[in-house]
Amino acid sequence: MADTATTASAAAASAANASTDAPPFQLGKPRFQQTSFYGRFRHFLDIIDPRTLFVTERRLREAVQLLEDYKHGTLRPGVTNEQLWSAQKIKQAILHPDTNEKIFMPFRMSGYIPFGTPIVVGLLLPNQTLASTVFWQWLNQSHNACVNYANRNATKPSPASKFIQGYLGAVISAVSIAVGLNVLVQKANKFTPATRLLVQRFVPFPAVASANICNVVLMRYGELEEGIDVLDTDGNLVGSSKIAARHALLETALTRVVLPMPILVLPPIVMSMLEKTALLQARPRLLLPVQSLVCLAAFGLALPLAISLFPQMSEIETSQLEPEIAQATSSRTVVYNKGL
Numbered sequence: 001m002a003d004t005a006t007t008a009s010a011a012a013a014s015a016a017n018a019s020t021d022a023p024p025f026q027l028g029k030p031r032f033q034q035t036s037f038y039g040r041f042r043h044f045l046d047i048i049d050p051r052t053l054f055v056t057e058r059r060l061r062e063a064v065q066l067l068e069d070y071k072h073g074t075l076r077p078g079v080t081n082e083q084l085w086s087a088q089k090i091k092q093a094i095l096h097p098d099t100n101e102k103i104f105m106p107f108r109m110s111g112y113i114p115f116g117t118p119i120v121v122g123l124l125l126p127n128q129t130l131a132s133t134v135f136w137q138w139l140n141q142s143h144n145a146c147v148n149y150a151n152r153n154a155t156k157p158s159p160a161s162k163f164i165q166g167y168l169g170a171v172i173s174a175v176s177i178a179v180g181l182n183v184l185v186q187k188a189n190k191f192t193p194a195t196r197l198l199v200q201r202f203v204p205f206p207a208v209a210s211a212n213i214c215n216v217v218l219m220r221y222g223e224l225e226e227g228i229d230v231l232d233t234d235g236n237l238v239g240s241s242k243i244a245a246r247h248a249l250l251e252t253a254l255t256r257v258v259l260p261m262p263i264l265v266l267p268p269i270v271m272s273m274l275e276k277t278a279l280l281q282a283r284p285r286l287l288l289p290v291q292s293l294v295c296l297a298a299f300g301l302a303l304p305l306a307i308s309l310f311p312q313m314s315e316i317e318t319s320q321l322e323p324e325i326a327q328a329t330s331s332r333t334v335v336y337n338k339g340l
Contacts, residue, residue: 166218174211
């Protein structure tokens with residue numbers, strides 16, 4: 001009955017959609033093909049669009065209601081595919097896909113760049129003291145922990161103790177690696193002062209990359225213990241799989257290693273060249289604003305590229321999962337939400 005209503009609703013809007021370039025709307029499906037990297041890149045550009053941070057509560061309710069009308073076949077005449085895709089973009093950017101609850105603004109993927117860029121600038125500041133190194137690594141992993149938790153696979157309940165355990169593990173690992181590497185660089189007598197300063201600028205990357213893996217694994221360890229829900233091609237729940245959970249965490253961890261590469265590697269290279277220019281040597285006060293712009297550009301490029309490596313709703317063959325999962329469905333493949 002619901003399928004008939006949805007079909008009727010789509011047919012009612014087809015005339016209005018004929019003149020637009022938007023593809024036919026599919027409820028709950030990405031606008032762009034997820035089988036290619038470019039399609040996932042376009043999809044995640046929508047997910048991280050910072051303009052969605054300014055969507056009002058009223059606009060969010062209207063978007064959700066429009067999608068509900070489409071689902072139940074009560075869509076008003078004249079609604080276009082573009083309007084439906086826009087409504088779904090707003091919902092996906094603000095509401096968690098498993099709980100349908102609002103994600104706190106700084107921890108949404110659309111807020112990752114605006115709220116994360118000042119932290120990246122702090123991580124890359126030259127001549128860091130021990131206290132400043134500890135502070136920026138702590139702040140970075142605190143932000144990452146909250147983003148990981150807010151965008152986790154929430155099909156299974158997760159106790160607060162797991163969050164605390166993951167948070168502490170990530171902070172300790174990040175601070176330990178960063179401080180340890182800084183001490184080694186300081187004791188390296190073969191380095192000239194200029195070389196030592198340059199090497200120190202790259203210290204944040206191994207510290208952050210290692211800590212990001214710890215952060216993801218520890219924050220979402222409950223998924224490995226409990227498993228995550230897998231769905232068939234029609235969106236029906238098949239069961240809970242620990243193997244799918246391992247795949248989800250591996251994909252997310254790889255994303256978190258790739259993500260800081262351009263963010264923490266490119267700016268030091270670019271800044272080492274820009275600092276030699278006559279403009280910045282004559283106006284050293286411009287160093288921080290210029291570094292901030294370089295970090296913002298690197299962050300804006302790195303985030304969509306990194307999270308596009310894998311689709312959010314990943315697909316896996318049932319033959320690779322637990323026997324009870326394979327026996328519970330006739331579908332050759334199932335899908336799961338890997339988280340972001």
